Amino acid sequence: MEKIKIPSRPFGPFPTVLVGAEVNGRPNYATLGACGVVSLNPVLAISLKSTHYTTRGVKENGYFSVNIPSPDLVRETDYCGITSGKTADKSHVFTPFYDAQGKAPMIRECPMNFLCKVIQNIPVFDFEMFLGEIMAAYLNEQCLTEGKPDPLKINPLIMIGGSYCHLGQVVGTVFKEGTAYNNH
Ligand SMILES: Cc1cc2nc3c(=O)[nH]c(=O)nc-3n(C[C@H](O)[C@H](O)[C@H](O)COP(=O)(O)O)c2cc1C
Known part of the structure; x- marks a missing residue:
C-alpha cells in the first residue's frame, strides 16, 4: 500500500478526558486529549x-481528577475544551463529587473517574506534564458486566483528527489474541 507524507503533528487517536481541578474555591474542568498511562x-x-x-x-492543590465522558456528554465536553474558566464559570456544567483523599472535583455524569495526586511536574515547551498517582477510582455500577468494568458500557469518547468517535465494538482480548499468532 502506498504511503503519503502528512503534517508532522499529533493526529490521534487520543482518549477524550475531562480534567477537574478546584480553582478559586470552585470546580473547573478542561477537556484533554493528552492523557495516558506511564x-x-x-x-x-x-x-x-x-x-x-x-x-x-x-x-495550587496538588490534585486533579480524570473523568471519562461517554458520547452523551459530547456537547458539554467540547464546551469545556473551547471555554476557559478565566472567562466563564464552568462549575455548573457537571455535578461534582469528592473523595476524602484529595481536593479535586470528580464528575458524577461521567461513568469513570480517577482522583490523582501530583507526584511530578515536567515542563514541556508551553505545557506542563503532570504525573498523578491514582488515589481513588470510581465507576458507575451499571457499567459492570459479571463484576468487571465493561468497555462498551463505559463507551469512552475517542478523538482523532477533528472528530469525536466512540468505541463501536470489541475486536479482541488483551494478552490473548497474540497467542494465536504464527511467527515464521
Ligand atoms: C478535544 C480537545 C482536546 C484538548 N486537549 C488539550 C490537551 O491535551 N491539553 C491542553 O492543555 N488543552 C487541551 N485542550 C484545550 C483546553 O481544553 C481548553 O483550552 C480549555 O478551554 C481550557 O480551560 P481552562 O482555561 O478553564 O483550564 C483541548 C480541547 C479540546 C476541545
Whole structure:
C-alpha cells in the first residue's frame, strides 16, 4: 500500500478526558486529549497548557481528577475544551463529587473517574506534564458486566483528527489474541 507524507503533528487517536481541578474555591474542568498511562504503578500523565485556568488549580492543590465522558456528554465536553474558566464559570456544567483523599472535583455524569495526586511536574515547551498517582477510582455500577468494568458500557469518547468517535465494538482480548499468532 502506498504511503503519503502528512503534517508532522499529533493526529490521534487520543482518549477524550475531562480534567477537574478546584480553582478559586470552585470546580473547573478542561477537556484533554493528552492523557495516558506511564507505568504499571497506578499513575496517569496529563499535559496541560501552562496558561490554562485548570493548571492553576492543579498546581495550587496538588490534585486533579480524570473523568471519562461517554458520547452523551459530547456537547458539554467540547464546551469545556473551547471555554476557559478565566472567562466563564464552568462549575455548573457537571455535578461534582469528592473523595476524602484529595481536593479535586470528580464528575458524577461521567461513568469513570480517577482522583490523582501530583507526584511530578515536567515542563514541556508551553505545557506542563503532570504525573498523578491514582488515589481513588470510581465507576458507575451499571457499567459492570459479571463484576468487571465493561468497555462498551463505559463507551469512552475517542478523538482523532477533528472528530469525536466512540468505541463501536470489541475486536479482541488483551494478552490473548497474540497467542494465536504464527511467527515464521
Ligand atoms: C478535544 C480537545 C482536546 C484538548 N486537549 C488539550 C490537551 O491535551 N491539553 C491542553 O492543555 N488543552 C487541551 N485542550 C484545550 C483546553 O481544553 C481548553 O483550552 C480549555 O478551554 C481550557 O480551560 P481552562 O482555561 O478553564 O483550564 C483541548 C480541547 C479540546 C476541545
